[in-house]
Amino acid sequence: MTIAAIRISDRMPSAALRRFAWGVLAYFIATILWGTIVRATGSGAGCGDHWPLCNGTVIQQSPTLQTIIEFTHRITAGLDLIFIVGLLIWTWRRTVQGHLARWAAGSALFLTVTEAILGALLVKLGLTAGSRSPLRPPFEALHLSNTLLLVATLAATAHFLGRRIGYRWRDVHITAPVGTTIGMLSIMIVGVTGSLAALGDTLFPATSLSESLKQDFAEKSNWLLRWRWTHPTIAILASIFLIWLLIRAVRRSGPWDNRGLSALVVGLLVLQYVLGALDVYLLAPIWMQVVHLLGADLLWSALVVLTMRMTLLPAHTR
Known part of the structure; x- marks a missing residue:
C-alpha cells in the first residue's frame, strides 16, 4: 500500500x-x-x-x-x-x-x-x-x-x-452542465416567486378566496398581488426540468441507485402542488406557509443531491 x-x-x-x-x-x-x-x-x-x-x-x-x-x-x-x-x-x-x-x-x-x-x-x-x-x-x-x-x-x-468514489475534483467528470444549470436556476426562480407571493399575502391579506382572486386582476392592486400568477406558472414550467432529470436518473446505470431518491423527489413534488393549492384555498395562514416552505426545502435538498449524483460522476464511468 x-x-x-x-x-x-x-x-x-x-x-x-x-x-x-x-x-x-x-x-x-x-x-x-x-x-x-x-x-x-x-x-x-x-x-x-x-x-x-x-x-x-x-x-x-x-x-x-x-x-x-x-x-x-x-x-x-x-x-x-x-x-x-x-x-x-x-x-x-x-x-x-x-x-x-x-x-x-x-x-x-x-x-x-x-x-x-x-x-x-x-x-x-x-x-x-x-x-x-x-x-x-x-x-x-x-x-x-x-x-x-x-x-x-x-x-x-x-x-x-x-461518497466513497468520485469525491475529489480530479476523480469526477461533469455531464449535462448547461441543462442542469438552467434547470436548477428555474427551480430557484420558483422559490423566489413563491416568497414574493407569500410577502404579498402578508402585506395585503384577503378575507375570502374570491377577494384574493380579484386582487390578482385588479388594476389598483399592488404588483406583488398582480404577479402572484408567476409562481404557479413557473413551477409548472420548471417541472419539465424535473421530468428530464428524473428520466435520466432512472435510465442511467451508474455507481448509485437513484430510483429511491427519484421516487422521493416525485413524492415531494406532488406534495408541493397539493400544499400550494391548499395555501391558496386557505388564504395562506401562517401554519400553512410554514408547512409549504418545509416541503419546498425538503424538495430542494433532495433535488440538489440527485443533481450532484447525475452531474458529478466518477471519472471511471465515462
Whole structure:
C-alpha cells in the first residue's frame, strides 16, 4: 500500500461527521421556517432597527411577543454560523486535498456570512414587519436566493462526505452542465416567486378566496398581488426540468441507485402542488406557509443531491 493510499484511508469522513453534516442542514431548515414565522407575524421589527443587538441591548426587559420571536430567530441564526464553522473545520481535518466536501463547506460558510449581511440590511433599512417599501421585494428575493444556495451547499457537503468514489475534483467528470444549470436556476426562480407571493399575502391579506382572486386582476392592486400568477406558472414550467432529470436518473446505470431518491423527489413534488393549492384555498395562514416552505426545502435538498449524483460522476464511468 502506498503512502498516498494510507493517507487517504486515514482521512475518510467518519459516520459522526456525516451525521453532523445532515444535522446542520436540518437545523438550518428549521431556522428558515422560524424566519417565515418572523415575517408572517410581522415580528421583523421586534428588535427595532438594531442589529446584531436587540433594541440596543442583549438582555431584554419585559419583551413583547414580537421581540421574543425576532430575538429567538437571531439566536438560532447565530448558532448556524457556529455549526457551519465547526462543519468546515471538521470536514477540512477529515478529508483529503481536493475533496468536493471542502469546496461545498467553504461555500456554505461564505453564504452564511452573506446571509447575515442581507438580514442585517433588511433590519437597518426598515424592510421588515409591515413595510411596503419598493426596496423590500428585491431585497427579499436576494435574501431567499442566498438562502437556497446555502441549503444547496449544505446538502452537497453532506452528500460528498458520504461518497466513497468520485469525491475529489480530479476523480469526477461533469455531464449535462448547461441543462442542469438552467434547470436548477428555474427551480430557484420558483422559490423566489413563491416568497414574493407569500410577502404579498402578508402585506395585503384577503378575507375570502374570491377577494384574493380579484386582487390578482385588479388594476389598483399592488404588483406583488398582480404577479402572484408567476409562481404557479413557473413551477409548472420548471417541472419539465424535473421530468428530464428524473428520466435520466432512472435510465442511467451508474455507481448509485437513484430510483429511491427519484421516487422521493416525485413524492415531494406532488406534495408541493397539493400544499400550494391548499395555501391558496386557505388564504395562506401562517401554519400553512410554514408547512409549504418545509416541503419546498425538503424538495430542494433532495433535488440538489440527485443533481450532484447525475452531474458529478466518477471519472471511471465515462
